[in-house]
Amino acid sequence: MTIQDLRDTRVWRSVFRGGSGATNLRRSMAIQQNVFLHLASVKARKRALEFSVTWYLGTLSFGTFLILVVTGILLMLYYHPSVPQAYADMKDLQFVVSAGVFLRNLHRWSAHTMVLLVFAHMFKVFYRGAYRKPREFNWVIGVILLILTLLLSYTGYLLPWDQLAFWAITVGSNIMSAVPVLGQKIRFLMLGGHSVNANALLRFYVLHCVILPLAAFLFIAVHFWRIRKDGGLYTGHKESHE
C-alpha cells in the first residue's frame, strides 16, 4: 500500500478533511484547513526557502524548543520540586534511571543551543534589515521570545538544587532587587520569601514548566502567523513578486 492509498482511506479523509489531490485548491486547503499549518502561508517564495536567506535559524530555534518540551516533560516524571528531594532526583536521573542521563543532557544542551540560535536568528534578522516595515511588530514579538528564552534558562537553572543553582539564583535575585523602589518587593514575590528556599524552588518550577512555556507557545504562534500576515519571509531588499 502506498501513501497515496492511505490518503484516500475514509479514516485519513475524516481526520484531514479535504483529502488529497494535485490541484492548487487541494494543496491550499491542506494548509488552510489544518489548525497547525494554517499559521503558515499557502505559498512561499522559492527564494525564501534557500539556505542563504535565513540560514533556517528560526526553524532551528523552534526545533530546539520542541526538543526541550519533549525532554522536559519526560524529566518531570522523575523530578519532585521539593527540598532536598530535587537534588536526589537529579542524581537519580543521572545514575539510576534508564536513559535518564541522556535526556537530562539533551535538555541541557538543547537549552544552551536554543539561546545561541535565538541570538543568531536575531542578528541575522537585524543585519539583513528584515525587521523593517511592515515587520516591525514581529521584531517586537521576537524580542519578547528572546526574553522568554532567557527566563526559561534562568528558571531552569535553579531546579537541580545544587550549589551552582542555589548561588546563581541568589546572585540573580539580588540583581533583580537593584530595580529602583520596587526591587526588594519584586525579589520577595519572585522567591516567595527572603532567601532562595523551598518556595523559590516551587515558584521557579511552576514558571519553568507551566507559565513560561505556555507564554512561549502563545508568542511563537503569533510570531509564525505574523510572518504570513506581513507578506512572508523577507527575501531581500527587492521584494518582488517572483
Add this chain to the structure above:
Amino acid sequence: MADDDKMQVSRREVFIKLGVGSAAVACAGAAVFGYSYLSPNVLYEPSPIANAGKPENYPRGSVTQDLQAGIYVVHGPEGFYALSAICTHLGCLTVWNADRGIIACPCHGSKFSELGAKLEGPAPRGLPWLKVWLSDEGELLVDRATVIPQRQYLRT
C-alpha cells in the same frame, strides 16, 4: 532476469520505502527507549517487612492492629500469626472490632473472623496470612509481601 520490466522500481518508491522504513525503525527505537525510561529502576517505597516488636507485648488471645503497616498481629491459643488488614474486596483498611470479635471493613461492610476467614461479603476471599518470624533480636517480623497457607502458627 526475464521479468525485468516487472522488477522496475522507481527512484521515488525506493526513497518512500526507505523513509517509511527508517521512520518505523526510529519509532520502534523510541518505544523501547521510552519503555525503559518510564519503568523506574529504583523504588523508594516502604519495605514490605514490618517490625512488630517483642512477642511479650502481645498477650495471649489478643488481636493487635498496626495501622501504619496495615496488618494484624494475633496471639492465638496455638501461637502467633499475622493477617493483612487490607480488605480483599477493593483494598480498604479493615478494623478489628473487639466487642463483636470480628474484623470489619468500613467501606462496603465485609466481615472476617479473627482467623481471617470471610464471614460476609462482598469480599471474595478471607484476609491472607502473612509470613511471621522472629528476628535475631527476638522481635516479630512480618513480611507483607509473602502470603502463607492458613493456620501456620509461630510458636515462641
